[in-house]
Amino acid sequence: MIVAMQESAPEEQIQRVIEHLVKMGFSVHRTTGVRQTVLAGVGPRSDFDVRDVEVLAGVEQVHRISAPYKLAGRSFRPQGTVVAFANGVKIGAEEIVVMAGPCSVESREQLFTVAEQVAKAGARALRGGAFKPRTSPYSFQGLGLEALKLLREAGDRFGLLVISEVMEISQIEPMLPYVDILQVGARNMQNFNLLRELGKVRKPVLVKRGIAATLEELLLSAEYIMAGGNYELILCERGIRTFETYTRNTLDISAIPIIHKLSHLPMASDPSHGTGRRDKVAPMARASVAAGADALLIEVHHDPDKALSDGAQSLYPEQFSELMAQLRMIAPAVGRRMV
Ligand code: PEP
Ligand code: MN
Numbered sequence: 001m002i003v004a005m006q007e008s009a010p011e012e013q014i015q016r017v018i019e020h021l022v023k024m025g026f027s028v029h030r031t032t033g034v035r036q037t038v039l040a041g042v043g044p045r046s047d048f049d050v051r052d053v054e055v056l057a058g059v060e061q062v063h064r065i066s067a068p069y070k071l072a073g074r075s076f077r078p079q080g081t082v083v084a085f086a087n088g089v090k091i092g093a094e095e096i097v098v099m100a101g102p103c104s105v106e107s108r109e110q111l112f113t114v115a116e117q118v119a120k121a122g123a124r125a126l127r128g129g130a131f132k133p134r135t136s137p138y139s140f141q142g143l144g145l146e147a148l149k150l151l152r153e154a155g156d157r158f159g160l161l162v163i164s165e166v167m168e169i170s171q172i173e174p175m176l177p178y179v180d181i182l183q184v185g186a187r188n189m190q191n192f193n194l195l196r197e198l199g200k201v202r203k204p205v206l207v208k209r210g211i212a213a214t215l216e217e218l219l220l221s222a223e224y225i226m227a228g229g230n231y232e233l234i235l236c237e238r239g240i241r242t243f244e245t246y247t248r249n250t251l252d253i254s255a256i257p258i259i260h261k262l263s264h265l266p267m268a269s270d271p272s273h274g275t276g277r278r279d280k281v282a283p284m285a286r287a288s289v290a291a292g293a294d295a296l297l298i299e300v301h302h303d304p305d306k307a308l309s310d311g312a313q314s315l316y317p318e319q320f321s322e323l324m325a326q327l328r329m330i331a332p333a334v335g336r337r338m339v
Contacts, residue, residue: 013058092266105147199228239274248276
């Protein structure tokens with residue numbers, strides 16, 4: 001931590017700040033400039049609050065020089081994390097992995113129709129909510145266990161991995177036999193008890209950014225899971241809430257290169273929730289690939305007008321295959337490939 005003292009700060013205030021830093025476990029290196037004194041605190045701790053120092057008398061500015069996360073930080077694994085699956089698919093390697101399917105599993109007929117089409121277009125994983133976090137308690141809440149069974153069956157039939165959202169601790173165990181990736185939704189990004197439990201699981205977890213979460217907070221959520229010993233993580237930008245109302249959320253494309261710089265974890269993009277509008281999904285998917293996304297999560301429905309959730313942002317299967325063809329052209333331009 002770097003502490004710049006005010007020009008007018010008397011020696012006793014400087015001494016008090018030094019004592020405070022020492023008490024926090026830092027060794028302090030002092031530089032006395034012509035006008036200002038600067039203190040550099042070097043220490044093993046990263047879980048401090050800079051405001052504790054900022055409020056001390058005579059302090060002008062405080063800067064943190066080490067990230068508050070360790071396991072999720074790039075320096076923990078400079079070469080990057082690759083999440084590998086038994087069928088050979090890898091997230092975080094050269095191939096960009098597309099996960100697609102309906103927002104919610106609604107019926108066998110719906111799921112199998114969509115699964116067949118997305119598999120044919122080149123998707124590697126089937127998405128579909130079994131437990132749905134709905135804003136209204138009167139909206140469709142998901143088919144639960146029945147949906148998980150359908151997802152596994154459709155995934156196996158069409159050679160797709162399965163990803164589905166886990167909303168609470170009690171759902172983890174029942175989900176494990178059916179899914180390849182557990183998704184933590186935007187609303188649960190800071191459900192710390194859930195994150196801790198997922199740290200004990202030995203199965204990949206995809207963590208979505210909360211609607212008002214900073215990237216540092218997203219990385220600290222990943223840190224919770226990693227601290228429990230589960231390093232098989234994928235992060236996902238899915239749009240944040242801004243003052244713009246045209247789109248459902250504002251997809252923060254810059255989160256992709258920023259996470260790649262700060263962390264070794266693979267970074268996915270969800271242009272469906274990120275825009276909320278079918279006609280904006282393809283451009284934002286293309287932009288995500290161009291920006292370096294390792295994976296995409298895209299909602300597809302064969303009859304979106306009748307979808308029980310998120311129909312307006314779901315692509316028709318033909319739109320999805322057209323998009324996949326475009327992504328196949330963009331990927332090599334950024335050193336990646338797609339099947
Ligand atoms: C979803 O993937 O269907 C979902 C509910 O996503 P989010 O948590 O990003 O809203
Ligand atoms: Mn959805």
